[in-house]
Amino acid sequence: xxxxxxxxxxxxxxxxxxxxxxxxxxxxxxxxxxxxxxxxxxxxxxxxxxxxxxxxxxxxxxxxxxxxxxxxxxxxxxxxxxxxxxxxxxxxxxxxxxxxxxxxxxxxxxxxxxxxxxxxxxxxxxxxxxxxxxxxxxxxxxxxxxxxxxxxxxxxxxxxxxxxxxxxxxxxxxxxxxxxxxxxxxxxxxxxxxxxxxxxxxxxxxxxxxxxxxxxxxxxxxxxxxxxxxxxxxxxxxxxxxxxxxxxxxxxxxxxxxxxxxxxxxxxxxxxxxxxxxxxxxxxxxxxxxxxxxxxxxxxxxxxxxxxxxxxxxxxxxxxxxxxxxxxxxxxxxxxxxxxxxxxxxxxxxxxxxxxxxxxxxxxxxxxxxxxxxxxxxxxxxxxxxxxxxxxxxxxxxxxxxxxxxxxxxxxxxxxxxxxxxxxxxxxxxxxxxxxxx
Amino acid sequence: xxxxxxxxxxxxxxxxxxxxxxxxxxxxxxxxxxxxxxxxxxxxxxxxxxxxxxxxxxxxxxxxxxxxxxxxxxxxxxxxxxxxxxxxxxxxxxxxxxxxxxxxxxxxxxxxxxxxxxxxxxxxxxxxxxxxxxxxxxxxxxxxxxxxxxxxxxxxxxxxxxxxxxxxxxxxxxxxxxxxxxxxxxxxxxxxxxxxxxxxxxxxxxxxxxxxxxxxxxxxxxxxxxxxxxxxxxxxxxxxxxxxxxxxxxxxxxxxxxxxxxxxxxxxxxxxxxxxxxxxxxxxxxxxxxxxxxxxxxxxxxxxxxxxxxxxxxxxxxxxxxxxxxxxxxxxxxxxxxxxxxxxxxxxxxxxxxxxxxxxxxxxxxxxxxxxxxxxxxxxxxxxxxxxxxxxxxxxxxxxxxxxxxxxxxxxxxxxxxxxxxxxxxxxxxxxxxxxxx
Numbered sequence: 006x007x008x009x010x011x012x013x014x015x016x017x018x019x020x021x022x023x024x025x026x027x028x029x030x031x032x033x034x035x036x037x038x039x040x041x042x043x044x045x046x047x048x049x050x051x052x053x054x055x056x057x058x059x060x061x062x063x064x065x066x067x068x069x070x071x072x073x074x075x076x077x078x079x080x081x082x083x084x085x086x087x088x089x090x091x092x093x094x095x096x097x098x099x100x101x102x103x104x105x106x107x108x109x110x111x112x113x114x115x116x117x118x119x120x121x122x123x124x125x126x127x128x129x130x131x132x133x134x135x136x137x138x139x140x141x142x143x144x145x146x147x148x149x150x151x152x153x154x155x156x157x158x159x160x161x162x163x164x165x166x167x168x169x170x171x172x173x174x175x176x177x178x179x180x181x182x183x184x185x186x187x188x189x190x191x192x193x194x195x196x197x198x199x200x201x202x203x204x205x206x207x208x209x210x211x212x213x214x215x216x217x218x219x220x221x222x223x224x225x226x227x228x229x230x231x232x233x234x235x236x237x238x239x240x241x242x243x244x245x246x247x248x249x250x251x252x253x254x255x256x257x258x259x260x261x262x263x264x265x266x267x268x269x270x271x272x273x274x275x276x277x278x279x280x281x282x283x284x285x286x287x288x289x290x291x292x293x294x295x296x297x298x299x300x301x302x303x304x305x306x307x308x309x310x311x312x313x314x315x316x317x318x319x320x321x322x323x324x325x326x327x328x329x330x331x332x333x334x335x336x337x338x339x340x341x342x343x344x345x346x347x348x349x350x351x352x353x354x355x356x357x358x359x360x361x362x363x364x365x366x367x368x369x370x371x372x373x374x375x376x377x378x379x380x381x382x383x384x385x386x387x388x389x390x391x392x393x394x395x396x397x398x399x400x401x402x403x404x405x406x407x408x409x410x411x412x413x414x415x416x417x418x419x420x421x422x423x424x425x426x427x428x429x430x431x432x433x434x435x436x437x438x439x440x441x442x443x
Numbered sequence: 444x445x446x447x448x449x450x451x452x453x454x455x456x457x458x459x460x461x462x463x464x465x466x467x468x469x470x471x472x473x474x475x476x477x478x479x480x481x482x483x484x485x486x487x488x489x490x491x492x493x494x495x496x497x498x499x500x501x502x503x504x505x506x507x508x509x510x511x512x513x514x515x516x517x518x519x520x521x522x523x524x525x526x527x528x529x530x531x532x533x534x535x536x537x538x539x540x541x542x543x544x545x546x547x548x549x550x551x552x553x554x555x556x557x558x559x560x561x562x563x564x565x566x567x568x569x570x571x572x573x574x575x576x577x578x579x580x581x582x583x584x585x586x587x588x589x590x591x592x593x594x595x596x597x598x599x600x601x602x603x604x605x606x607x608x609x610x611x612x613x614x615x616x617x618x619x620x621x622x623x624x625x626x627x628x629x630x631x632x633x634x635x636x637x638x639x640x641x642x643x644x645x646x647x648x649x650x651x652x653x654x655x656x657x658x659x660x661x662x663x664x665x666x667x668x669x670x671x672x673x674x675x676x677x678x679x680x681x682x683x684x685x686x687x688x689x690x691x692x693x694x695x696x697x698x699x700x701x702x703x704x705x706x707x708x709x710x711x712x713x714x715x716x717x718x719x720x721x722x723x724x725x726x727x728x729x730x731x732x733x734x735x736x737x738x739x740x741x742x743x744x745x746x747x748x749x750x751x752x753x754x755x756x757x758x759x760x761x762x763x764x765x766x767x768x769x770x771x772x773x774x775x776x777x778x779x780x781x782x783x784x785x786x787x788x789x790x791x792x793x794x795x796x797x798x799x800x801x802x803x804x805x806x807x808x809x810x811x812x813x814x815x816x817x818x819x820x821x822x823x824x825x826x827x828x829x830x831x832x833x834x835x836x837x838x839x840x841x842x843x844x845x846x847x848x849x850x851x852x853x854x855x856x857x858x859x860x861x862x863x864x865x866x867x868x869x870x871x872x873x874x875x876x877x878x879x880x881x
Contacts, residue, residue, distance in 0.1 A: 012510050012573055014564030038560055041519040041547065046560055049575075052513045072450050075490045077597045078516060078580055079549075081479040096542045101549075104534045104584045109479065111517075111539075122476055122484055126452030135450055137487075142516055142580070146542045159515045 006349070007371075008384045012049050014038075015396055025221045027331035028153030030340050034400045036327070043150025043158030050400060051327070053348035055161065058326050059140050061192050061345060062163045069185035069242065071136040071165050076118050078142050082108035084117045088299045097145040111144035116296050116318055119166040123314075124302040127168070130312060132304060134174050136182070138165035140323060155284070155328040156223070165319040170306075172293070175315035177245040179211065179291045180252045182319045186215055186287050187255075188238050189321065194343030195333055197286055198232045200260045214262060215287035219332040222282035228260035230277045284329045291317040340401030341424050349382040351440050352402040354394070356409035358387040366433065367408040370418070373437055398423070404440040444787070445809075446822045450487050452476075453834055463659045465769035466591030468778050472838045474765070481588025481596030488838060489765070491786035493599065496764050497578050499630050499783060500601045507623035507680065509574040509603050514556050516580050520546035522555045526737045535583040549582035554734050554756055557604040561752075562740040565606070568750060570742060572612050574620070576603035578761060592762045593722070594661075599762040606752040608744075610731075613753035615683040617649065617729045618690045620757040624653055624725050625693075626676050627759065632781030633771060635724055636670045638698045652700060653725035657770040660720030666698035668715045722767045729755040778839030779862050787820040789878050790840040792832070794847035796825040805846040808856070808871055817879055836861070842878040 019029040022039075031037050036051030047055055063073065079101070085091035091110075099111040112118070119137060127133065140163045150158050167178035183199065190197035195217050202214040216226050240251040259270045259278070271278050297303070297314045306312045327346075334341045344350065351374060355367035364385070371383045382402060384393050390409075397405050407419040417430040420439055431439060457467040460477075469475050474489030485493055501511065517539070523529035529548075537549040550556070557575060565571065578601045588596050605616035621637065628635040633655050640652040654664050678689040697708045697716070709716050735741065735752045744750045765784075772779045782788065789812060793805035802823070809821045820840060822831050828847075835843050845857040855868040858877055869877060 009569075010508065010510075010573075012512070012564065012575060035564075038563060040515060040522070040556060040559070041517065042545075044515045044517055044519075046515060046556065047513040048560075049510050049512050052511060055513070070448065072448075072487050073490060074450070074487045075485040075493070077478060077482045077484060079479070079482055079582065079597055081482075084478070099539065099541065101537065101539050103537065104586065107480075118478060118484065121478070122486075125476065126450065126473075131447075135448075137450060144517065148542065159517055 006382050008382060009386050011382070013400075014048070015399060023153065025152050025155070025332070026335060027155065027221075027328040030331050030335060030399075031153055031328070034340055037154060043147055043156070045154055045157060045159070050348045054327055054342070054346055055324060057346045057348070058193065058330075059161070059163075059323055062140065062189055062321055062323060065185045065189040065192070066138050066163065066165060068188075069136070069181045071138045071182075073139060074122075074137055075139045075141060076112070076115050076122070078112055078144070079109050080112045080115075080118055082110055084121055085110065087121075088117050088296055090117065097147065099144050099146045112141075113143055113145045114318075114320070115139070115164055116166065116316075117300065120296045120300045120302050120316070123166075123168055124300065127302075127304050127314075129305045130170055130307055133314060134167065134169045134178060136165055136167040136178055138163060138319070152221075153328055154324045157324065160322060161324040163321040163323055167317040167319070168314040169316075170312055170314065172315055173245070175291055175293070175317055177248065179289065179317050180245075180248045181242050182289055182317070183213065183252050184238060184240060184242055184248070186289065186319070186321065187236070190215065190217070190286065191238065193326065193330060193346050195286070195326075195330060196233075196235070198226070198228055198260045198283075199256060200226060200228070200262050201265045202262055202288065203264045211291040213289050214285050216262070216283035217286050217329045217333055218281045219284050219329065220282055221332055222284045224283060224285070225263045225280065226261070226283040227266055227271060227278065227280050229258040229274050230279050231258040232260055233279070284325075284332060285322070286326055286329050287319075287321045289317065289319040291315075335401070338395075339399035342401045342403060344403050347401070347403050349380040349402050351379055351381045351404045351406060352397040352400070353381050353383045354390075354397060354405060354407045355383075355385055356390045356393070356407060358385060360410055362413055363408055363410055366413055366418070370406060370408065370433055370437070373433075374440070377437065377441055379437075379441055406436050406440065444820050446820060447824050449820070451838075452486070453837060461591065463590050463593070463770070464773060465593065465659075465766040468769055468773060468837075469591055469766070472778055475592060481585055481594070483592055483595060483597070488786045492765055492780070492784055493762060495784045495786070496631065496768075497599070497601075497761055500627055500759055500761060501578065503623045503627040503630070504576050504601065504603060506626075507574070507619045509576045509620075511577060512560075512575055513577045513579060514550070514553050514560070516550055516582070517547050518550045518556055520548055522559055523548065525559075526555050526734055528555065535585065537582050537584045550579075551581055551583045552756075552758070553577070553602055554604065554754075555738065558734045558738045558740050558754070561604075561606055562738065565740075565742050565752075567743045568608055568745055571752060572605065572607045572616060574603055574605040574616055576601060576757070590659075591766055593766040595762065598760060601759040601761055603757040605755045605757070607754075608750055608752065610753055611683070613729055613731070613755055615686065617727065617755050618683075618686045619680050620727055620755070621651065621690050622676060622678060622680055622686070624727065624757070624759065625674070628653065628655070628724065629676065630783050631764065631768060632783060633724070633764075633768060634671075634673070636664070636666055636698045636721075637694060638664060638666070638700050639703045640700055640726065641702045649729040651727050652723050654698075654700070654721035655724050655767045655771060656719045657722050657767065658720055659770055660722045662721060662723070663701045663718065664699070664721040665704055665709060665716060665718050667696040667712050668717050669696040670698055671717070722763075722770065723760070724764055724767050725757075725759045727755065727757040729753075773839070776833075777837035780839045780841060782841050785839070785841050787818040787840050789817055789819045789842045789844060790835040790838070791819050791821040792828075792835060792843060792845045793821075793823055794828045794831070794845060796823060798848055800851055801846055801848055804851055804856070804871065808844060808846065808875070811871075811875055812878070815875065815879055817875075844874050844878065
């Protein structure tokens with residue numbers, strides 16, 4: 006993409022409303038714009054990151070055997086009356102009356118709807134187990150939206166729901182998602198720690214939150230220093246016993262949110278106990294038959310008896326993850342995108358748009374990289390070099406290639422790795438090879 | 444995907460609420476389920492088609508130079524007060540009050556929001572021309588939702604907005620989209636006829652609707668028989684003059700909706716005049732400075748003068764297209780998906796799940812096809828062959844491969860083309876080659 010034809014409104018100064026670094030950088034780097042309190046438009050560069058995060062989430066859900074569908078944003082109040090949650094849910098639920106005076110709502114979550122969809126479709130035990138998921142916009146009417154997309158009102162969430170014939174099956178489905186979540190975060194360059202958590206208004210008796218450590222996190226967390234090491238995630242998720250052992254071993258090290266602290270275990274940990282603030286980037290629940298019971302979901306068992314499915318739900322805050330990634334990966338010049346979620350892999354800078362040789366060499370590199378399938382944002386504008394460097398550092402693409410008259414005279418361009426600042430001079434061919442290497 | 448692990452609730456009978464064939468088939472084939480009046484959940488098979496349609500739309504928008512972003516579903520009423528449309532818009536607008544008693548709404552379209560986003564970002568004439576688009580859920584509170592996704596309330600739309608420095612530029616942007624739309628429909632196996640149309644409440648003085656002919660269409664249309672021929676769409680869209688000539692030549696043949704009939708031209712057409720019913724699948728508008736004027740969008744011109752950008756908007760009903768495609772492509776057994784939007788390319792049927800040789804051969808074909816990048820839905824269930832055939836014909840995948848004991852004894856499987864019903868017996872290797880050929 007040529008920057009001269011793109012839509013990338015960057016800002017030099019941080020807007021006053023932004024308190025945390027990810028919010029500041031998302032505004033400055035032209036990723037989002039607020040259009041109403043807690044509601045954001047995703048500008049082209051931000052949308053590309055959102056799509057990359059979504060795609061990683063999708064691939065790991067698919068790999069875990071979950072099946073994607075897409076439920077609508079608006080739901081009927083009657084559906085929520087079946088579970089009893091319409092009256093129980095607080096003012097975070099956006100309640101709407103349509104032109105025929107029917108009560109509807111903007112879905113904050115989808116337990117009721119997926120139970121209803123599954124109830125209409127599933128007949129026999131052979132239709133289970135299944136885990137269904139969607140990636141869809143949700144709305145929670147936060148009393149005080151803040152921190153940009155970290156606590157917005159309209160937000161993108163992946164929510165999955167599992168249906169099993171018995172508790173052992175439900176535990177297996179839960180464990181599958183547990184590992185899928187760790188894989189998902191790891192692919193995005195994040196280390197997320199699973200912590201036992203309160204189940205809250207959603208109900209149930211087994212739950213983990215996945216927390217990314219960041220000084221700006223919304224809650225205090227406590228964990229064993231072992232969690233700071235990288236964990237291998239190679240386990241055969243089809244083997245229920247092996248998977249349970251794996252998850253058991255993984256969670257043997259202490260980690261807990263404020264609400265679930267275990268002072269005995271903290272004493273045991275001694276000097277290995279760490280404390281930090283954290284950002285919740287996922288939450289998984291096993292809640293048994295809470296919804297299947299209240300909403301009358303049952304299937305025919307092998308012997309003709311009725312089975313009430315065991316359910317779980319599994320959420321990842323997709324739009325919130327963008328904020329969490331920036332909190333975890335930035336410096337004083339701007340964002341430092343992990344390769345897997347970067348909006349473009351390479352920022353190509355032509356230092357002298359008014360120099361025919363520079364323009365020809367940069368155009369050539371742009372064509373070569375694009376043909377090789379490398380995603381390039383090409384700053385072909387007639388601007389000062391300093392402004393171009395500042396913009397590229399701010400938007401944080403993993404690689405920068407700089408084409409200037411001095412280098413060209415020697416047959417080289419400059420290749421810079423954004424994360425380390427390391428610069429090398431290479432021939433254009435070697436530059437292409439360097440940024441294309443996996 | 445193995446059907447034994449998928450979520451595909453097909454129905455033998457048409458539900459009573461469905462009046463038109465696409466609605467019946469979308470319910471029967473397990474593509475969608477209604478969750479409230481005019482609101483649908485997209486089941487896994489339907490979501491795959493929706494994603495394929497969206498991707499074709501996206502590719503042709505990108506090819507036309509439009510830049511993708513994503514605006515939120517909810518908008519502030521104040522934004523619509525700037526243009527004066529908040530009070531002017533009828534009861535189709537879903538008006539909402541949030542917990543702080545602020546007036547918001549579920550966006551039925553995005554002229555105001557994109558004007559506001561562009562106004563905040565664009566400073567100089569060098570920031571134009573630009574065309575921005577998004578693919579997002581919209582809501583229109585239809586008084587009587589019907590025909591399934593064809594006239595739903597929550598629907599997926601691609602809407603693009605162009606910003607130009609003068610009328611000539613705006614006309615060029617309009618023509619680019621005109622051709623991009625024809626390309627988009629053609630790739631989906633649809634022939635859509637552009638017709639001059641009323642601009643309606645959106646305003647402006649140049650507008651075309653794109654209409655797919657179908658007996659169940661919502662409106663009557665009139666056109667010259669020349670439109671029934673296939674049109675080549677190879678024009679250099681960067682050349683404004685050539686593009687204008689191309690669009691002019693294309694629209695020289697008469698075509699009009701009921702509101703825009705020209706009886707003189709119809710008399711001229713004589714026996715070449717055709718009439719039919721049609722489904723609107725796109726609508727493009729040039730409306731000049733209607734929103735830039737009322738909302739104060741202006742940029743600095745080259746000489747320091749202020750320029751008020753000329754705008755246009757361009758909509759495609761993405762979810763509605765699925766209905767239109769089915770109306771145009773089905774038979775008495777079910778849907779006949781065009782290859783480009785089929786949820787899977789191949790339906791693989793194992794006739795005898797209880798026969799080890801059949802299962803091994805079918806598993807093998809499944810693995811080979813999947814490894815070759817072919818999307819396969821594999822019916823590995825222990826069901827009668829007749830039921831499997833009926834399901835495959837109903838869901839309308841372009842190719843079927845049937846593995847049965849008799850054929851296997853002779854070293855062959857059966858390959859059927861859904862559209863023609865043509866069947867051939869081929870070795871498994873040749874079957875793979877046949878369904879993989881582009």
